[in-house]
Amino acid sequence: MTVGGETVGSAWSVGELRRILRRHGFPDDMDLEDTTSICWRGGDSGTWLDHPWRRHATLVLMMAGLLASMVLSAAVGWPDASGALTFAQRMTGVLFVLTGLVQGLAAVTVLDYWGRRQFRISGAVVLLGVLIALATSSLLLFMWLEEMEYTPYLLLFLPLWSWSVWALVVLVREKSWKGAPWPKRFAAGVVVTALLTGVSLAYSTMYQPTAAPMHLTLKAEFGAARADRKLPFVHVPLMFSMKNTGGIPVYIINDIYTVRGRAAAYSKVPRDAELVEEWRETAGELGNTLGEAELYIGDLRKTTISSNHVYGAGKWLEVGQEFSTRRVFQLPREAKYDTVSVNVQISYMRKDRGKLDVDEFGEAHYTWHGSDKRYYCQWVLCGQHIIYSGRVRHNNNLINVTRKPRFVTTSWSPGIRPVSSISSLRYWEAKGDLREERTELDRYGAASIRADAEVPMAELLKSAGV
Incomplete structure (x- = not known):
């Protein structure tokens, strides 16, 4: 009028x-x-x-859909906007929160567009809200189709996608943009917003996490041994140090050092005929990470003397942070070892790709404790392990809402190389999908580093004055 x-x-x-x-x-x-x-x-x-009943039904459906999409956008964006580690991820979260606010405004504008139409731009605002809802639900649906895992959010964004298609058809049929004073500028603004959103998402999910370097330096060395005055033992110090020299903080998900004593049978005559067989036997020994083959020795035997954590599962290192510690182990003065070696291995993951529940992950579970039925396993079947397991949330919340929850699980046992996995399975004894584990380890940037040192037994005894 x-x-x-x-x-x-x-x-x-x-x-x-x-x-x-x-x-x-x-x-x-x-x-x-x-x-x-x-x-x-x-x-x-x-x-x-x-047709009043039809108009009122359309009004209710439009408002309900826009409000539901507003809640979804806020649920997706707020965790990143408030807790993401990188600026790009925070901006992506802020963008989703802002789109939620636009959809809330569009839901209020529905009352005017299907009512008195006092504002010429009300139809265009509703159209913008519906386009945002369609883009958001389409993105979530596309990401869900990659893995097709059940998530409670599926019950929201799948119906929303169907609703947004219906709403767009209704608004296009009514040519709701006609009331806008500058329809071409409005259309250009929608296109620019969509492009900026796409670039921001691509940068935060693909380029930025890949471009940041991840690097740890690790060192292990023996100190001068000291003889015990009361007991026939020598005390041998070990020094460990590691530093985050990369560009991102990292979680330590497992760590272990193992001290081994090596003994062998020596011969002045080369053992060429037996060398290959000896190498095969040595390389296949449990706990031996590298095969050894030497010309004048045979019957290689390695004995685990000491094994423990270095830093602790669930802790983290910020960029530039350095950690060092000193440990001591004991050796009998009459020990028949030729050399003593130490091997240290650290497993870690990028902190800019996932947030680990360190309180849950830092709790140790013992497989020999029958009271913890989730991790208990008979010794004859599983051996004895300490298990660490905790929820990890991806720093891009789009992945969290379109996937099942993921858990980091690691096992620790003295003298044995630690095993780590990231999968949708919570408990370590469950048989998982190897392909999924490899994918998740790569997605969260999991890696490992090791360092070794070896010293002759004679040198240790000499430094102890024995």
């Missing part, structure tokens, strides 16, 4: 028409057929195409 060239509202019936006229000073009994006062376009006073 226009009065004197100014739009004053919209009427869906004769009653609404008279109420608007009354507010603008026209009499209640004004003749609606008086062509000198009223000009009808596309009909007359008896032409009303409105």
Whole structure:
């Protein structure tokens, strides 16, 4: 309705028409057929195409869909906006929160567009909210199709995708953008916003986590041994140091050092005929990470003397942070070892790709404790292990809402190389999918580093004055 060239509202019936006229000073009994006062376009006073029940149903469905999409955008964006480690990921989260606010505004505007239409731009705002809902639900659906795992969010974004397609058809049929004062500028703004969103998502999910380097330096060395005055033993110190020399912080998900004593049978005559067989036997020994083959020795035997954690599972190193520690182990003075070696291995993962629940992960579970049925396993079947397991959340919350929860699980046992996995299985004894574990280890940037040192037994005894 226009009065004197100014739009004053919209009427869906004769009653609404008279109420608007009354507010603008026209009499209640004004003749609606008086062509000198009223000009009808596309009909007359008896032409009303409105179906109230249909209009009200459309209003309710539009508002409900936009509000649900607003909640989804906020749920996806807020964890990244408030807790992501990188600036790009935080900005992606902020972007989702802002789109949620736009959809909330569009939900309120629905009341005007399917009501009095007092604001010319209301139809365009509703259209923008629906386009955002369609883009968000399409993105989530596309990411879900990569793995097709059940997640509670599926019950929200799958119906929302269907709703947004219906809503877009309704708004296009009604040409809701016509009321906007600058429809071309509005369309250009929508396109630019979509492009910026796509670039931001691509940068935060692909380029930025890959570009940041990850590097740890690790060192292990023996110190000078000291003889025990009361017991026939020597005390041998070990020094470990590691430093995060990369560009991102890292979680330590498992670590172990193992001290071994090596003994062998020596011969002045080369053992060429037996060398290959000896190497095969040595390389296949449990706990031997590298095969050894030497010309003048045979019958290689390695004995685990000491094994322990270095730093502790579930802790982390910030960029530039350094850690060092000193440990001591004991050797009998008469020990028949030729050399003593130490091997240290650290397993870690990028902190910019996932947030590990360190409180849960830092709790040790013992497989020989029958009271912990989730991790208990008979010794004859599984051996004896200490298990660490905890939830990890990807720093891009889009992955969290389109996947099952992921868990980091590691096993520790003295003298044995630690085993780590990241999968949708919570407990270590469950048989998982190797392909999934490799994918997740790569997704969260898991890696390992090791260092070795070896010293002759004679040198240790000499430094102890024995």
